[in-house]
Amino acid sequence: MAMFKIFVGNLNRTTSAQTVRDLFARYGKVDDVALAMDKETGKPRGFAFVFMADRDEGTLAITKLNRTRLDGRRLMIAAGDQKPVPKPAEQPRRQRPLRGRGASRGSAAGSIRVYRANDEKRLPF
Secondary structure: OOEEEEEEOOOOOOOHHHHHHHHHHHHHHOOEEEEEEEOOOEEEEEEEEEEEOOOOHHHHHHHHHHOOEEEOOOEEEEEEEOOOOOOOOOOOOOOOOOOOOOOHOOOOOOOOOOOOOOOHOOOOO
């Protein structure tokens, strides 16, 4: 039987695998919890994968637990194949930049002057 993989993001760094297991056990049988650890420091990275036996129980757990709080952090939970996307913050509208003269239109007109050969009378020397 295939296991249903659930991504659990935004975990507190002090949250243990057993705490995550107990949280999901309310909604069905939890086969395994894989808490991601940093290779260099050995500390948790803030996300985990929960493997549940039944797909229906897993989807129920996702809908019930997504955006709930655990150890002071709001969890982001999704099916294991996809990562949840946080809601974007309201950003002010960007103003269009002023249309100035680009380099091809003579932005360096004060520093470099180019004259044609037949304009010898306009040469600066």
